[in-house]
Amino acid sequence: MSEIGTHYDERSPIADELRDGQVHMWYWYDEEDQVPLRDAVHRITRKVTDTLGLRSGERLLDAGCGPGETAVFLAKRYGAEVTGITLSGYELDQAERRSAANGVAHLTRFERADYMELPFDDGSFDAVLALESLQNAPDPARVFAEFLRVLRPGGRVSFSDFSLESAREPERVATFMSTLKLPQLPTLGEWLEYATAAGFEIEEYTQCGPRVYGRKSKYIKAALEQREELLAKFGQAALDEFARRHHGFFVPRKDQIGYVIVSARKPRG
Template sequence: MTELGTISDELGKMYDQTTPLSIALNDGQEHLAYWYGKEDDTTVFEAAQRITRKVADTLYLRPGERLLDAGCGVGAPAVLVAKETGALVTGITVSAAQVAEGERRAFESGLSRSVRFERGDYQSIAYPDGSFDAIMAIESLMHAPDLDAVLAEFHRVLRPGGRLALSDCTREPGMSDDEFVQLSEAFKMHCLLTIPQWVETLKRAGFVVEEYIQCGPRVYGMGLRYLDRANELQDELVSDFGEEAIENLKQGYRNYFGAGGERMGYGIIAARKPAEGRCCAKCGTTY
């Protein structure tokens, strides 16, 4: 088993503990969901798949291309992307429980040859330079203690011309520093940027930003639907996980989504490693 850093180990233990509950709530789509409005009655699971597809669509994946899913959760997005695009997907996560669940999903989907999962840390990716054609990071970079270092790793393991797509919650003007500190402590969140800050950070890492969208009202702004989902499954969840755990879960939803759209948004950003030229300002490597 890969030895991880202290912060990654702590995060891995957190996800080891929350994995069964996540599976019960939305069948492994361990990220937020996208609804078109109050009249949209799409299920949480299907609405979450929309985020996976939106991120994957920006990468324009082709059959046989090598995709790294950095912070892959229990593997539902990786399996969906491999099935729909024909890409060869490697998922890495700091959680041993998530690796096991991802492997199960790949096997049951008949995709064990196309999708693999490993316990690893995106701060130090165990692959040579240029190993991947594309990388996706769905709500995983918020946990990065050193975002510049992580993006440098992404840049390293992408081939020249390789693509990167990420989605994450974004900090909006109404969020105070105190609110950010509270969210950071509660959800082990180290990174919460505005869209312009994301663009600047990616450029600093040597990427060319090609597309970005702020869809916060349809994602974060609809997040209390997760509370509705927990209420819908109340009896089943209490039976499996206990009343205290479910009440804590629901309070967590209230705390997380209670910030409101003027304080928290949701961005999807696509970028590319230049096909040739300087790697980044720090190292000066050329191709």
């Protein structure tokens, strides 16, 4: 697991800068949509977390919290008590800094922990969020079993992630997977099956890949517009290395990679 921690230690600083503390995808309605990258990324934060139906004071586990922007947003917007976990020391420091800077440190706590083996008691959360973090799970079935265990009866889980949409040209998909360190790339049906096999009841799902991975050319354009800013902060060598490592992300055809948002509930018993 330390390999994944290092992956995010190395990747997140530039990704964080580009996307304002949200190390995840974007959502653009069409090619003419002029919303800036940071706002397009925030649309995903909102779309995924809306499906949780959070209420004030609820206890949320943000499993794979990145540099903390999502936790801060949820603490501010809902007054939720957010516990964020990540494998990356860089993300942990950033999450704590960001939470304090936004005045919500009393509502958030962050830990370095593995979602395969959660250090929390049974039934200790009202909701669990996994925003693009299950993609790195060596054993998704085990992670869903852990989510079920730490949720109270009636608690909710929402997750979003990539899905496999076409088995044609598998070598393109293999390059994508090794770039992002994905042990598997489930179809929407397989994602739903992981959740139901663990004991969850599916309540909602969306496939919005064409507005997410399908808009990768808009992302490239937006990232290039921030080039001078990034250059001043990180230097040419770091930018070149980031581009070299992420080349494989762009290799699949637009219609090969989907994006699913799923919300499910632990039965009330």
